[in-house]
Amino acid sequence: MRFLEKVYTENDLKENLMRNKKIAVLGYGSQGRAWALNMRDSGLNVTVGLERQGKSWEKAVADGFKPLKSRDAVRDADAVIFLVPDMAQRELYKNIMNDIKDDADIVFAHGFNVHYGLINPKNHDVYMVAPKAPGPSVREFYERGGGVPVLIAVANDVSGRSKEKALSIAYSLGALRAGAIETTFKEETETDLIGEQLDLVGGITELLRSTFNIMVEMGYKPEMAYFEAINEMKLIVDQVFEKGISGMLRAVSDTAKYGGLTTGKYIINDDVRKRMRERAEYIVSGKFAEEWIEEYGEGSKNLESMMLNIDNSLEEQVGKQLREIVLRGRPK
């Protein structure tokens, strides 16, 4: 079966529609910094917009930008890119929407706010360029002559050229050196959330911590447990990244293959899969979005306490010390 019918690369860019346009990047965090730097290095006219002075402001200045208050940054922008946290986007949009030019594009790196109806800019081109990687990788790949793949999607196409403009932004991020795949806001939002909750961020975190804690309960030294249960994850995932799951399995010992395949199936059984499916449906129903908006509205107290719990855990204490050794040995 042939997948990936259409992957957009640099050859698909007929015209760089963003070349002489003014771009406002709102937010200078994980994605914001990477986008602003990559787009500037690609020759675009980038202004960084922030709500207030602070760490992000200082970082932007250190990188050679002259940040402006968001409302000033968007005033003459042809494209406004929302790279502040998803939960902050609705309020920011409300505060600055009257300052945005009537024909400016509204651009996102993730579909959450548009898909769940929190932001609904009617008379603008609204599109998404969603890097499938954390911000620092978006920058690092670009700097090393590459780019991370992106998903592009169009939610509102007033000009008839939204997709071309999304490709032009993808190009400036370096993403067309890899490729862009077209999707919808709905599909990107739901698959992004399902992925990060079921395995990437949710499932994996608890698997790592559970394995660590079981070893410690059984009387093994925490540093041994950390090495075997947590630290080595990266090396295994790197194998998956390079060669897929079967390639990873071929890179480990037959003992690991056999034990892993049998125990994996024993742990992740139909019961667990049923619970995973329930959470995926919870996302698709919109209830997760409601829950998260409510939690954020109440000051993210539960999130903070869960983070504190992790910060104070034994695995974090051991990890901090062990990483000094591990990172010291990493090739330069």
Ligand SMILES: NC(=O)C1=CN([C@@H]2O[C@H](COP(=O)(O)OP(=O)(O)OC[C@H]3O[C@@H](n4cnc5c(N)ncnc54)[C@H](O)[C@@H]3O)[C@@H](O)[C@H]2O)C=CC1
């Ligand atoms: N973190 C990542 O690697 C990825 C993020 N995305 C998407 O990119 C967008 C930006 O996410 P991140 O880069 O993770 O954000 P972040 O949390 O790193 O961004 C923080 C930036 O927003 C500003 N900020 C924080 N709270 C604010 C508020 N209440 N009002 C205005 N500005 C505020 C901060 O000063 C900082 O400059 C989101 O839509 C996210 O879903 C997409 C792919 C990966």
Ligand SMILES: CC(=O)[C@](C)(O)C(=O)O
């Ligand atoms: C890095 C990424 O793409 C995530 C996990 O979906 C996110 O940070 O939301």
Ligand SMILES: [Mg+2]
């Ligand atoms: Mg993601």
Ligand SMILES: [Mg+2]
């Ligand atoms: Mg995400």
